[in-house]
Amino acid sequence: MVSAPDQSFPEIRDSVRKLCARFPGPYWQALDRDRVYPTAFVEALTESGFLSVLIPEAYGGSGLGLGAATAILEEVHRSGCNGGASHAQMYTMGTLLKHGSEAQKLAYLPRIASGELRLQAFGVTEPGAGTDTTRITTSARRDGDHYVVNGQKLWISRAEHSDLMILLVRTTPRDQVAKPSDGMSVLLVDLREAVGHGLTIRPVRTMLNHATTELFFEDLRVPVGNLIGLEGSGFRYILDGMNAERILIAAECIGDGKFFIDRASAYARDREVFGRPIGQNQGVQFPIARAHVQVAAAELMVQRAAALFDEGQACGSEANMGKMLASEASWAAADVCLQVHGGFGFAEAYDVERKFRETRLYQVAPISTNLILSHVATHVLGLPKSF
Numbered sequence: 043m044v045s046a047p048d049q050s051f052p053e054i055r056d057s058v059r060k061l062c063a064r065f066p067g068p069y070w071q072a073l074d075r076d077r078v079y080p081t082a083f084v085e086a087l088t089e090s091g092f093l094s095v096l097i098p099e100a101y102g103g104s105g106l107g108l109g110a111a112t113a114i115l116e117e118v119h120r121s122g123c124n125g126g127a128s129h130a131q132m133y134t135m136g137t138l139l140k141h142g143s144e145a146q147k148l149a150y151l152p153r154i155a156s157g158e159l160r161l162q163a164f165g166v167t168e169p170g171a172g173t174d175t176t177r178i179t180t181s182a183r184r185d186g187d188h189y190v191v192n193g194q195k196l197w198i199s200r201a202e203h204s205d206l207m208i209l210l211v212r213t214t215p216r217d218q219v220a221k222p223s224d225g226m227s228v229l230l231v232d233l234r235e236a237v238g239h240g241l242t243i244r245p246v247r248t249m250l251n252h253a254t255t256e257l258f259f260e261d262l263r264v265p266v267g268n269l270i271g272l273e274g275s276g277f278r279y280i281l282d283g284m285n286a287e288r289i290l291i292a293a294e295c296i297g298d299g300k301f302f303i304d305r306a307s308a309y310a311r312d313r314e315v316f317g318r319p320i321g322q323n324q325g326v327q328f329p330i331a332r333a334h335v336q337v338a339a340a341e342l343m344v345q346r347a348a349a350l351f352d353e354g355q356a357c358g359s360e361a362n363m364g365k366m367l368a369s370e371a372s373w374a375a376a377d378v379c380l381q382v383h384g385g386f387g388f389a390e391a392y393d394v395e396r397k398f399r400e401t402r403l404y405q406v407a408p409i410s411t412n413l414i415l416s417h418v419a420t421h422v423l424g425l426p427k428s429f
């Protein structure tokens with residue numbers, strides 16, 4: 043018998059819930075006020091081994107699949123916590139695992155698995171390129187046994203809290219390659235050595251506490267030994283890692299959606315106005331029920347995408363559709379939850395306004411809804427490409 047999606051990995055879910063109970067609302071509210079990184083929470087997740095579940099046992103991880111990872115992040119978000127500070131530690135290593143040399147994997151993966159090294163920065167987006175990644179201009183020029191990197195990246199999250207970064211650069215200018223997606227390469231940058239020696243990191247304050255930054259490269263020297271895979275094939279490597287990222291972010295949205303529905307239902311049962319619980323009014327209960335239906339439907343698509351991923355099958359469309367459905371369902375649930383709480387929805391102490399801001403991000407990052415619709419239109423439905 044197929045178990046209900048949120049009953050999969052019950053022991054893992056139970057331990058994640060217990061860990062998250064140590065980091066209740068006031069912990070997140072205090073950090074949110076000053077945009078402080080949740081170091082204690084990230085350390086607890088690291089020590090528990092939850093961030094290394096996708097690393098094979100041979101390299102020191104627990105060798106579990108994406109299904110287990112989605113269960114972890116869903117529970118983190120359902121508990122009112124936020125995985126955004128550390129979720130990339132789970133999946134950014136996928137580029138190294140899939141395309142790195144054995145020597146690179148042995149040098150880094152066991153230390154990433156133990157938490158000694160943080161690889162949770164992923165540098166792709168640039169101010170001038172937007173979603174059109176082939177337009178990136180951050181360049182790496184070969185000089186002896188180093189690459190010399192120049193350019194700028196924007197929205198690179200957790201760079202200040204990471205030891206290593208996966209960086210996408212142009213090694214051949216766009217006008218000198220057969221296809222625009224050719225001529226890009228992936229470098230593993232040691233941020234501990236780079237900062238102050240050609241790399242400057244500046245935090246960008248946003249509407250949520252997400253530790254995102256802009257990066258400035260000025261003649262940063264990166265050893266040629268830190269090239270991942272083949273020079274010029276980097277775009278394909280980055281695309282490969284995106285399905286895992288989208289499925290995991292979608293799982294966070296499912297967790298957010300359930301958080302909002304749990305909170306809205308509890309409040310609607312307890313809050314009495316006009317001499318009865320507000321949840322007795324169909325005008326209050328139907329929107330909550332609708333949000334539940336949307337989250338439950340999105341969850342099935344996310345689970346399907348994770349199952350295909352774990353079976354090694356193509357899952358690009360399901361990953362995209364799951365991410366779109368889940369981010370829209372969590373946003374709808376957020377809106378309902380805030381409305382059900384009336385004025386208290388705006389009060390910091392209830393956590394609803396914070397989660398409301400946090401879950402909105404996922405319709406834009408890591409990929410915006412229009413780009414998903416474009417993928418479905420052209421790759422699934424065979425409609426002509428618009429760009």
Ligand SMILES: Cc1cc2nc3c(=O)[nH]c(=O)nc-3n(C[C@H](O)[C@H](O)[C@H](O)COP(=O)(O)OP(=O)(O)OC[C@H]3O[C@@H](n4cnc5c(N)ncnc54)[C@H](O)[C@@H]3O)c2cc1C
Binds near residue numbers: 196409410412428
């Ligand atoms: C908090 C935060 C954290 C982030 N973290 C990272 C990170 O760690 N690493 C990283 O590399 N990036 C990161 N990003 C960047 C994120 O992936 C991008 O913001 C996102 O992919 C959208 O790209 P953009 O902002 O350049 O929007 P643009 O590409 O400028 O698009 C703007 C809007 O126009 C729409 N649009 C664009 N072209 C079309 C078209 N042809 N048809 C229809 N609609 C279109 C888009 O859907 C979007 O709504 C982060 C962003 C944020 C806000």
